[in-house]
Amino acid sequence: MKSATTFPESLPGIIDSHAHTWDKELHNDHSAVLERSWSAGLSAIIEVGVDLKTSRQAAELADQDPRIHAVAGLHPHEAKHLGTQKAELEQLVADGDFVAVGEIGLDFFRNFSSTEEQERAFSWQLELALEHSLPVVIHSREADDATYEILKAWASQVGRYLPRTKQGDERPIGMLHCFSGDSALAQRYLELGFLISIPGTVTYPSKGTNKNRGQDVAQSIPLTGMLLETDCPYLTPVPHRGYRNEPALVVETARFVAQLRGEQPEIVANVTADNARVLFDITTT
Numbered sequence: 001m002k003s004a005t006t007f008p009e010s011l012p013g014i015i016d017s018h019a020h021t022w023d024k025e026l027h028n029d030h031s032a033v034l035e036r037s038w039s040a041g042l043s044a045i046i047e048v049g050v051d052l053k054t055s056r057q058a059a060e061l062a063d064q065d066p067r068i069h070a071v072a073g074l075h076p077h078e079a080k081h082l083g084t085q086k087a088e089l090e091q092l093v094a095d096g097d098f099v100a101v102g103e104i105g106l107d108f109f110r111n112f113s114s115t116e117e118q119e120r121a122f123s124w125q126l127e128l129a130l131e132h133s134l135p136v137v138i139h140s141r142e143a144d145d146a147t148y149e150i151l152k153a154w155a156s157q158v159g160r161y162l163p164r165t166k167q168g169d170e171r172p173i174g175m176l177h178c179f180s181g182d183s184a185l186a187q188r189y190l191e192l193g194f195l196i197s198i199p200g201t202v203t204y205p206s207k208g209t210n211k212n213r214g215q216d217v218a219q220s221i222p223l224t225g226m227l228l229e230t231d232c233p234y235l236t237p238v239p240h241r242g243y244r245n246e247p248a249l250v251v252e253t254a255r256f257v258a259q260l261r262g263e264q265p266e267i268v269a270n271v272t273a274d275n276a277r278v279l280f281d282i283t284t285t
């Protein structure tokens with residue numbers, strides 16, 4: 001994938017709540033990618049692993065820059081590796097400085113791991129998060145009902161809030177990364193204590209009579225329940241489609257959401273960054 005050729009004007013303080021800059025697509029010019037992120041005004045990047053190896057890579061990136069924070073977990077695609085990675089993953093989370101467990105969940109679109117493998121890995125990692133009082137980063141694709149039922153049961157164990165260990169009192173219990181459900185489901189997740197994360201796909205035009213559901217969600221949920229993310233290197237927002245995604249482009253998503261809602265981009269950037277700081281229990285400068 002080619003790098004975007006133009007970059008948006010900065011929105012100071014904004015946070016990319018879900019990135020995979022460890023991905024090989026972003027390897028060759030990784031330091032330039034980070035430089036562009038800081039120039040675009042980002043105050044933090046949440047770097048998310050999908051298995052043992054990439055969770056370690058996320059932790060290494062976080063070690064190198066205080067503005068990067070790592071999340072460790074086994075993605076539903078990788079759930080079949082639970083048996084071989086479980087012990088080390090458990091150790092990694094216990095010893096490391098991770099801000100959440102993720103991304104974890106269910107993906108019945110690709111089914112790279114069986115339903116049973118996915119559910120087993122998901123449930124075990126929800127327990128792991130609870131044990132360490134960490135929020136969870138959820139991936140759910142074509143699995144709305146199953147994911148919601150599992151999270152509802154988990155939320156009843158956790159309660160509406162998790163304690164914060166570094167500052168403040170309490171925080172949400174997790175985030176729905178790249179949320180793809182409708183606004184009614186978003187509302188039900190907010191009630192359980194989760195935040196809803198809006199990716200670059202919100203900028204994509206509706207096809208025919210198919211309205212872009214993400215736009216409904218971004219319009220209807222309160223800003224206090226929203227996060228913004230790139231999920232880079234994929235899901236590049238308009239007007240950079242066809243190019244590689246990277247954290248700097250989260251600014252385009254913020255500007256688009258602001259326009260949808262009739263709010264100032266600075267407000268959207270600030271409130272969603274505040275939400276991320278509380279969820280992940282991080283400070284930024």
Ligand SMILES: [Zn+2]
Nearest residue numbers: 018048103231
């Ligand atoms: Zn992701």
